[in-house]
Amino acid sequence: MVGSRMFRxxxxxxxxxxxxxxxxxxxxxxxxxxxxxxxxxxxALDAAGLPYTHWAAQGRRFLAFDPRGDGRAVEVLGDLAxxxxxxxxxxxxxxRLADFDRGLGGVARRAPARQARDLRAALQAADxxxxxxxxxxxxxxxxxxxVTAATPAAARRGADQLGHHLRTLAGRLPxxxxxxxxxxxxxxxxxxxxxxxPPQVTDVVTLGGVGVGAEHADRFGPVRVWAxxxxxxxxxxxxxxxxxxxxxxxxxxDAAFGARPLPAASTGxxxxxxxxxxxxxxxxxxxxxxxxxxxQIRWDVTVTPGTAR
Numbered sequence: 001m002v003g004s005r006m007f008r009x010x011x012x013x014x015x016x017x018x019x020x021x022x023x024x025x026x027x028x029x030x031x032x033x034x035x036x037x038x039x040x041x042x043x044a045l046d047a048a049g050l051p052y053t054h055w056a057a058q059g060r061r062f063l064a065f066d067p068r069g070d071g072r073a074v075e076v077l078g079d080l081a082x083x084x085x086x087x088x089x090x091x092x093x094x095x096r097l098a099d100f101d102r103g104l105g106g107v108a109r110r111a112p113a114r115q116a117r118d119l120r121a122a123l124q125a126a127d128x129x130x131x132x133x134x135x136x137x138x139x140x141x142x143x144x145x146x147v148t149a150a151t152p153a154a155a156r157r158g159a160d161q162l163g164h165h166l167r168t169l170a171g172r173l174p175x176x177x178x179x180x181x182x183x184x185x186x187x188x189x190x191x192x193x194x195x196x197x198p199p200q201v202t203d204v205v206t207l208g209g210v211g212v213g214a215e216h217a218d219r220f221g222p223v224r225v226w227a228x229x230x231x232x233x234x235x236x237x238x239x240x241x242x243x244x245x246x247x248x249x250x251x252x253x254d255a256a257f258g259a260r261p262l263p264a265a266s267t268g269x270x271x272x273x274x275x276x277x278x279x280x281x282x283x284x285x286x287x288x289x290x291x292x293x294x295x296q297i298r299w300d301v302t303v304t305p306g307t308a309r
Contacts, residue, residue: 031064031161031164031165031168032063032064032074032137032139032161032164032165032168033063033064033168034063034080034081034168034169034172035061035063035076035080035081037062037063037064038061038062038063041061041062041063041064041065042056042061042062043056044065044066044067045060045062045065048065048067051101052065052067055101060075061075061076062074062075062076063075063076063080063135063165064139067097069141070096070097070141070142070144071096071097071098071100071138072097072138072139072140072141073097073100073136073138073139074135074136074137074138074139074165075100075112075113075116075135075136076133076134076135077116077117077120077133077134077135077136078120078131078132078133078134079131079133080133080135080173082131083131083132083133083173083176084131084132084173084175084176084177085123085130085131085132085133085176085177085179085287085288086132086133086134086135086169086173086176086177086178086179087119087123087132087133087134087135087178087179087181087283087287088135088137088162088166088178088179088180088181088190089112089115089116089119089134089135089136089137089181089182089183089186090137090138090140090158090162090180090181090182090183090186090187090189090190091104091110091112091115091138091142091183091184091186092142092182092183092184092185092186092187092210093142093143093144093184093185094142094143094144095110095112095138095142096142097138099111099112100112100113100136100138101113101114107270109270109271109273109274110270112136112137112138113136115136115183115273116134116135116136118273118274118275118280119134119181119273119280119283119284119287120132120134121275122275122280122281122283122284123284123287123288125284126281126284126285126288127288130288132287132288137162137165139158139161139162139165140154140157140158140161140162140189141154141157141158142154142158142185142186143185152188152192152213154185155185155188155189155192155213156192158189158192158193159189159190159191159192159193159213162180162189162190162193163193163196163197166178166193166197166198166200166201167198169200170198170199170200170201173200174200176200177200177202177203177290178197178200178201178202178203179201179202179203179204179205179283179286179287180193180194180197180201180203180204180205181205181207181283182204182205182206182207182209182212183206183207183208183209183270183272184207184208184209184210184235184269185210186209187206187207187208187209187210187211187212187252188209188210188211188212188213190204190205190206190212191204191206191209191211191212191213191214191220191225191252192212192213194212194220194223195213195214195219195220197223201223202222202223202224202290203223203224203225203226203286203287203290204220204223204224204225204226205226205227205228205262205283205286206225206226206227206228206252206253206259207228207272207273207279207283208228208229208230208233208235208253208269208270208272209227209229209235209251209252209253210235210238210251211250211251211252212225212252214250215250215257216250216256216257216258217252217257217258217259217260218258224260224286224290225252225257225258225259225260226259226260226261226262226286227251227252227253227257227259227260227261227262228253228261228262228263228264228272228279228282228283229251229253229264230264230265230266230267230268230269230271230272231264231266232266232267232268233264233268233269234268234269235251235269236251238251262279262282262283262286262292263278263279263282264278264279265277265278265279
């Protein structure tokens with residue numbers, strides 16, 4: 001209790017002193033598009049030099065790519081043009097383009113590209129005939145450190161970028177179902193985006209989420225909110241705090257928040273999407289079925305393309 005109070009006071013003091021500031025903002029790239037963007041992003045990869053020329057040579061497909069600043073990238077796994085299920089993975093603090101393949105701090109399990117591949121493999125194993133695309137979405141500039149992550153400024157910018165992209169996807173694939181998956185600070189990005197998203201967004205999944213921009217799951221209306229929080233995830237020690245420009249309020253895994261729980265093993269803050277783990281399998285079920293443990297396709301929300309939620 002005392003430690004939590006001191007943490008709040010310390011953050012408040014840093015904010016007042018001007019020590020907690022958003023990270024330097026990279027220039028906004030062109031908004032992520034649809035499959036027509038593949039040739040231009042391939043050319044941009046090739047022009048950017050190593051290691052990106054290798055990505056282009058491997059035939060990897062990107063809806064957006066920009067090496068400026070900390071960099072942005074939105075990679076597609078699967079056939080997006082025919083998908084009726086789409087999963088969008090959004091990473092958290094410290095993730096840069098340089099970490100997209102290697103992982104933050106060189107830890108492979110933290111790499112957005114690897115997490116997207118592992119989710120894609122889990123989806124294919126669960127239903128080999130499903131028309132599913134997975135997007136590794138580094139379409140925003142995450143905060144550089146936990147200190148700068150104490151403010152929601154980067155998440156608001158990221159949610160705005162993500163919202164533009166979701167409307168593009170919804171316009172091109174009106175019969176699709178979109179699941180947003182946010183890790184840590186990325187949960188705040190997907191939560192804010194989901195509050196004003198097209199009706200094709202049916203599920204929000206948070207993995208060790210710091211917050212989602214709301215104090216209760218009811219705020220999201222028909223969108224289902226799911227939360228996984230490992231027993232040994234340090235995010236549990238972050239105090240609940242929400243001031244105008246400091247803190248993110250209730251964690252989505254708090255029982256009082258009202259999210260639907262997802263299983264999580266003791267894998268710390270970065271092991272939610274490890275192959276063979278319970279969380280990865282459960283996220284795949286949510287993407288495919290909108291439910292877990294059912295063994296059959298079931299949707300709790302009926303979406304009529306072009307209508308408001």
